[in-house]
Amino acid sequence: MTNHSHLADRLADRFGSRLITSTAALEHYAQSEGPHEYRPPDLVAQPLTVEEVQCLVVTAAEASYAVVGFGAGTSLEGNAASIRPRTLCVDFSRMDNIKAIRSSDLIATVEPGVTREALNLSLKDTGLFFPVDPGANATIGGMIATRASGTTTVQYGSMSDNVLALKVVMADGRLVSTGTLARKSASGYDLTHLFTGSEGTLGLIVEASLRLHGQPESFVSATWDFETIEGAVETVMSTIQASIPIARMELLDEAAIRACNHQSKLGLVERATLFLEFHGTPNSIAERLELVTAIGMDCGGGQLKTARATEERNLLWRARHHALWAARSMIPGSRAWITDICVPISELGSAINLAKSKITEAGLFAPILGHVGDGNFHVFFILPPGDKESWAKAHLVNEAMISHALSVGGTCTGEHGIGLGKRKALLREHGEESISVMKTIKTALDPRNILNPGKIFV
Numbered sequence: 001m002t003n004h005s006h007l008a009d010r011l012a013d014r015f016g017s018r019l020i021t022s023t024a025a026l027e028h029y030a031q032s033e034g035p036h037e038y039r040p041p042d043l044v045a046q047p048l049t050v051e052e053v054q055c056l057v058v059t060a061a062e063a064s065y066a067v068v069g070f071g072a073g074t075s076l077e078g079n080a081a082s083i084r085p086r087t088l089c090v091d092f093s094r095m096d097n098i099k100a101i102r103s104s105d106l107i108a109t110v111e112p113g114v115t116r117e118a119l120n121l122s123l124k125d126t127g128l129f130f131p132v133d134p135g136a137n138a139t140i141g142g143m144i145a146t147r148a149s150g151t152t153t154v155q156y157g158s159m160s161d162n163v164l165a166l167k168v169v170m171a172d173g174r175l176v177s178t179g180t181l182a183r184k185s186a187s188g189y190d191l192t193h194l195f196t197g198s199e200g201t202l203g204l205i206v207e208a209s210l211r212l213h214g215q216p217e218s219f220v221s222a223t224w225d226f227e228t229i230e231g232a233v234e235t236v237m238s239t240i241q242a243s244i245p246i247a248r249m250e251l252l253d254e255a256a257i258r259a260c261n262h263q264s265k266l267g268l269v270e271r272a273t274l275f276l277e278f279h280g281t282p283n284s285i286a287e288r289l290e291l292v293t294a295i296g297m298d299c300g301g302g303q304l305k306t307a308r309a310t311e312e313r314n315l316l317w318r319a320r321h322h323a324l325w326a327a328r329s330m331i332p333g334s335r336a337w338i339t340d341i342c343v344p345i346s347e348l349g350s351a352i353n354l355a356k357s358k359i360t361e362a363g364l365f366a367p368i369l370g371h372v373g374d375g376n377f378h379v380f381f382i383l384p385p386g387d388k389e390s391w392a393k394a395h396l397v398n399e400a401m402i403s404h405a406l407s408v409g410g411t412c413t414g415e416h417g418i419g420l421g422k423r424k425a426l427l428r429e430h431g432e433e434s435i436s437v438m439k440t441i442k443t444a445l446d447p448r449n450i451l452n453p454g455k456i457f458v
Contacts, residue, residue, distance in 0.1 A: 007063045007088065008043055014055065018094070020044035029070060029082065029089050033136070033324075035337040036078035036420050041068065041089035048094055050167065050175060050206045057204065058173040060088045061450050067171075068452050069200040071142030072115065074134075076338050077419030079146055079199050083454045090204060092141050098122050099207070106212040107164065107181055112141025112205050119210075128212040131156035134415065135321045141205045146417040147197030151320070154240075154373030155247040155279070158415070159196060162211040166192050168203035171446040181209060194441070199417050200452040202445045216279035220289065221248075221307040221316050224276065224296060225269045229253065229356070231300035232272045233349040236372045238295045240345060244288050248277035248317075249373035253356065256323055256367035256380075263326030264319035269302065274372075275320055277313075320369075327367050327380045334382045337391075339398050339421075341405040342376040342414030351404055355379055358400050362393035376414035402428070423458045 011019050020026060021043060030040035042065070047053045060067050066087040070080050082089055096113035103126050110119060117137045119130050132143060134150035142148075144166070149158035156162070165179030178191035195203055226232040232251055239246060252260065254271045261268055276292070278285040293304055307313045319326070328334050343351045352368060359366045359379070370377025379401065381394040402412045402425050412425035427435055439457060442449075 007059065007065060010059055010063070011043070011045060011056070014052070015045050015047075018046040018048070020046070020091075029073075029091070032073050032075050032078065032080065033336075033338070034076040034078055034419075034421065035335060036081060038078060038081040038083050038420075041082035041087040042085075043087075044070075044089040044091050046091045046094045050169065053090065053095075053169045053204055053206050054173045054175065056088065056090055057169055057171065057450075061171065061173075061448060066450050066453050067204070069112075069141070069145065069204050071112070071139035071145075072137065074136035074138045075142065075146060075419065076416045077413070077421035079417050079419035079455065080142075080452075081420055081455075083420070092139060095206065101126060101128075102181070103128060105181060106214070107209055108212055109207065109209045110140050111207060112139060112144075114140050116140065116143065123212065127215050129215050130162070130210060131213050132159055132162055140208055140210070144196050144205055144208055145198065145200050147415070149371065149374070149376070149415045151248045151250055151317075151371060153371055153376075154249050155245060156213060160193060163192060163196055163208060164211055165209040166195055166205055167207035168195050168205055170203045171448065171451050175206075176203065179209070197417070199419065199455050201442060201455055202451065204451070216247075218280060218282050218285055219308075219313060220278045220285050221313040222274075222276040222289075222304055223266075223268060223307075223316065224274045224304040225302040226272045226274070226296070227300035227302070229272045229352055230349050231296075232274050233352065233372065234299045235274065235292070235296040235301065237345055237348070238299070239292055240373060242291065242295070244291050245278075245280070245284075246276065246288065246292070246373065247279040248275065249371075250275040250320060251352075251368075251370040251372040251377065252320070252323070253352075253368040255365065256327070256369050259326040259330050259367055260319045260323055263322060263329055264315070266316075266319055271302075275316065277317075323367070323369055324380055327365075327382050331365060331382050331384065333384065335385050337381040337383060337394060338378055338416070339381070339401070340376060340378040340414050340416050341401050341410060341412060342374065343405050343408055343410035345375040347408040347410065348372060348375050348377070351401070351408070351410070352377060354404050355397065355401050358397040362397055364390060364393060364397070366394070366397070371414070374414065375410070418456045420455065423456060426456065427458060
């Protein structure tokens with residue numbers, strides 16, 4: 001009897017059809033939205049309860065299996081890849097209950113398989129919403145594990161700012177609770193933020209209490225084209241430095257606009273464009289629009305087009321969220337490799353210009369999109385699958401971007417995490433001593449290295 005069949009036999013009675021062993025079904029768990037190729041797991045289990053997660057971890061450890069958590073499969077750096085032989089994948093899709101909504105405290109407590117869209121749908125009649133928007137309909141557990149952020153981070157913060165408390169199953173099966181429902185605490189080590197961004201290497205998140213926000217009275221979105229990238233970035237910098245509240249501040253370069261026009265029929269001028277959104281009262285939004293318009297007109301801004309009706313705003317942000325698929329449609333049969341860096345906002349213009357010049361020199365089609373209010377931007381390399389030369393050029397561009405970001409005090413990733421793809425960059429960013437401390441924490445909490453092994457560290 002193989003170890004694989006032995007573990008399956010031990011779990012079969014309890015999990016029944018929620019234990020996945022067929023080759024075809026397992027292939028689903030060897031795919032993500034990143035370019036990394038890896039093997040499918042040997043088994044997949046879909047727990048319903050915390051106790052079942054504890055059972056899976058303990059049983060897998062006894063059989064010398066690795067344990068990898070899986071959410072919606074939207075990660076970009078191979079964060080949930082099963083790379084070690086004898087791997088059990090824990091699929092949290094059925095742990096999707098919203099356990100409590102404390103409207104008066106602006107808190108929701110959810111299981112890890114709840115998606116951000118499902119959470120906001122459940123909050124629709126409460127006057128509250130959960131603001132973190134990475135674009136994909138990711139699960140809350142995955143968003144916490146990768147410390148996700150997105151289009152609304154400039155006003156509402158990232159996952160780190162919106163997680164109050166966690167329940168986590170450790171490598172030995174213990175259930176640990178971190179944080180409280182209070183808005184702040186000076187009590188003990190900050191374990192909540194230790195697990196936030198740990199990519200499932202320190203424990204499996206099984207419950208989260210999240211900070212909610214009041215739904216704004218009014219929303220106004222806008223597009224604004226600029227003569228140059230520099231002008232658009234200067235507008236962003238001046239707006240942030242003037243402390244003008246703004247909910248979304250996205251930059252799309254001319255290649256990204258061309259792709260969005262092709263896919264979503266936006267009819268925008270094909271040059272560097274800001275996608276903006278303001279939240280507040282009608283009067284406050286009008287005042288902010290006036291201030292931002294004055295800033296942008298001095299920086300080469302063209303026509304600022306507002307979108308006030310819900311249908312118009314949804315069309316605009318749907319096009320932004322579907323920009324990846326729009327870019328891929330420009331080269332039929334292509335694959336996408338999405339990378340990101342984040343720099344101090346004063347360095348944003350030089351970082352984007354460096355990326356654009358390297359892309360042009362390499363002769364690649366690679367639109368640039370950015371959460372520029374945070375100094376974070378993405379490059380979508382759209383590449384033919386078998387074109388080794390183009391892929392090699394893309395790797396060189398990515399390395400140049402990372403090197404520049406680190407040279408100006410930035411980071412190799414603003415929101416994608418490390419996973420498989422940026423392990424060497426992590427070492428360059430933090431240095432041997434800091435990585436040694438991180439590895440000490442990993443060894444202390446997971447001495448047998450069964451939790452998502454091979455991720456984050458080289």
